[in-house]
Amino acid sequence: MIALGVILLILGLLLGVGLLTTVGGVLVVVGAVLWILGSTGRAVGGRKHYF
Template identity: 80%
Template sequence: MIVLGVILLIIGLLVGISLLTTIGGVLLVVGAVLWILGATGHAIGGRKHFF
């Protein structure tokens, strides 16, 4: 999710499409939050690790 967010963010900035930039930023933030919660041991959606 983080990688997809970065790709969409870069494409959105290069092409100038603000929708892609927004979606990429949201995916980047959500992926980072899920990664941090999974790394600290909190269960996310019934799983101990989020991959």
């Protein structure tokens, strides 16, 4: 999720498309939050790891 977010963020910035930039930023933030919660051992949505 983080990788897809970074790709969309870069494409949005290069192409000047605001929607891609916004979606990419949201995916990066959500992916980072899930990664941090998963690495601390806290189960999120019934799953311990999101990758």
